[in-house]
Amino acid sequence: MKKAFLFLLILLLSAPCLSIPVSVKDEDGTEFFSISAPKRIISTMPSNTEILYALGLGKRVIAVSDRCDFPPDAARKKKIGSVSLNAEEIIALNPDLIVMLGSAQRAQIEMLRKYKLPIFVIDPRSLEELASSILLLGKITRAENASRKIVWDLNNKIGLIEKARDPERRPSVFVELWHEPVITAGKGTFISDIISVCGGVNIGDKAGEGYPSFSIESLVVEDPDYIIVAGSSSSDIKKISSDRRLAKLSAVRHNRILLIDADIITRPTPRLASALGLINTFISRGHE
Amino acid sequence: MSLLEIRELSFAYKKDPVLKNISFSVEEGQFIGLLGPNGGGKTTLLRAIGALVPVKAGRVFIAKKDVSAIKRSETARLVSYVPQLSAPVPGFTVNETVLMGRTPYLKGFFQPSKRDLLAVEQAIERTGLTPVKEWEVSSLSGGQYQRVLIARALAQETPLLLLDEPTAHLDIRFQSEVLALVKSLKEKTVMASFHDISLAKKYCGRVLLLDRGSVVADGEPLKTLSGQTIRSVFSVEP
């Protein structure tokens, strides 16, 4: 008995020193092996920075891209470039984990791989994929509990919305990301995903994938029930509400225009959950 | 005053003097041949008379008017110029090219008047171009096009007509044709530069010999173009 107790005591005391080696395949298919939890993390994309902070790893992030602005603490971290990454700086910082975004940073990934750096690639293209990406990141950083919580929150929110929505109602929604020329979000974007979860029809899907342009004429013809403007101030809404050609749109006449922060609907981060909430509330408003 | 009066005309391209203090006068109806070695200033003299180069030293008077003091459109009614080498502008007919000669008389938006059309018709007839007047100029021979340019200058109806080496690029048979035509323009005062001394002797009533920017001889061809003069100016046997 005494021996067993002693063994358990030693085990418990050494628990903090216990590093569990983990091997995870990233979304590029590369096997990433780490002996212990990464403590010197670099994030090259604002969305990944947000995820890392959401996982509670803010203290372990040692450098971020120039454009990482959320949460505010991230902006104070050391910067290593944005579109063109400062390879020298990155190498000098001796990171043990560099999180990169597959779809947007292909060239940079290839460049950094040459230096045999510890690169971990995630590439979420939909809400579902985002969930699995967050879990993957949680595994490699040993923040699994945190990751599971975030994913559970997200899925829970999605579930609640899907259950509560009226199957008869399929309002049409137009999201404007830029006004001159009008740019919207098409198929395969998070915005499109969010809108379909909320039970709406994304008009932008008709223009193809990604972020295509949309003619004023088509907007007039489509006459969406709801308009969402991605912007930062009321002047962004004014661009639509004061355009004479769009004056007859039902969304304009009934003031069904929502201003939303572009970052929370385009970045694959946990904040998509709040975007989901905002948009759902917005398009659930009945017809006046 | 004579029709054309040149007083102490000097001209230099940048620092290079081309014409040195030239003075002479030309009476109405004369056909003057301008001779001299290449680079002697023949073309520049003609250009200066036609106000095609800016003259800063000396004066050129045509019909008592100082060409540097009057508007270009007025000068164009006093002197017309047939250049040495001119590529035909494709797309224009003979008629249209000759009509260009009426430019100093045509006003802005207005269409050519009967007067203008008559001048053109007469010029074309005079130069024997009537059968080809609707032809496109790029389909003409060198000699024919030269005649078109002369017709254009005729249509300009100027008292003074300048020709720069009118026979330089023509076949021998065309040379005599063109010169005979020019000689027949008795009511005009003509000044033409020549490469070929014998042609000048044959057709001109007066010749001016220009060497290194100065007039070295001036008078009737037979008297002026003595063997000695030619030898010294051209360094050849006549």
Added chain:
Amino acid sequence: MNNRKQTFLFITLLVLLCGSVFLSLVLGTVFLNPFDGSPLAGTVLWQVRFPRIILSGLVGAMLAVSGAVLQAVLKNDLADPYILGISSGGALGAALAIVLSLPLALISSAAFLSAFAAVLTVAFISGAGGRRDPSSLILAGVAVSSFSGAVLALMIGASDKLRSVYFWILGSFSFAGMEQIYVSAVCLFAGLFAAVRLSRQLNAFLFGEEEAKSLGVDTVSARWGLLLAASLMSGVSVAFCGVIGFVGLMVPHMVRTISGPNHQTLIPYSALGGAIFMVLADTASRCLFVPSEVPVGIITALGGAPFFIYLLVRSKRAS
């Protein structure tokens, strides 16, 4: 070209213009009957499509006439406001005025002035040293165009007031408003007036500087007047619609093939031809990838660049 043929050609061009306008009204995201009375049709037809059609016609005419004038004055068949960097220069002036929040009239004036400055720069660079061969003009145009484009890109990156690069560099009629239409109409009228009034001088220029002078043309003032007219028209066009290239190159050439180099016909027919061309190009830009919009500059370049190469090769072969 005799008078009967001329009248026939003129009427044909007018008919084509009306036809293009009609086609452009009818085609788009949806096929619309112009006499349809519904409010949706009303908005789309008269608020969205019609102003664009008018502006594209005016701009097309201005660019075509500018091209014809530049080709005669600069004695280069390949001259066109875009190729010579005049459009980019004009865009720079307009962008600057927009950043300073100046009213529309001043924006157009700024575009006009900077377009003219570009003309002078190009003429100076290519004429400096006495050489006047055609390629040096084009090279000067490339230099001015690249420089203006680079400065413009910097300005766009730094200022929110400027429309996107998309608009300036590729051209678009989607911002057609009544103000722009009025100013464009006035400038087209002024430019056309000058070009038609100086038609004979333009013809004389074809024969060379010396012959033009001997025919009584005041070449210096004629040249200034014509270059000012070309700068005004191309500057205003780019201020309202961004850089649209090759119209000034293609249309005069096509008109010349049909009715000859006489500017008394070339200028007015180029204006009509340019209007038709631009209205059709704008229609294509709206209809090719509905509901997206292809910038109209891409459409003119798709036709214009091969045409330019063809002309270049042909002129090299001839020389």
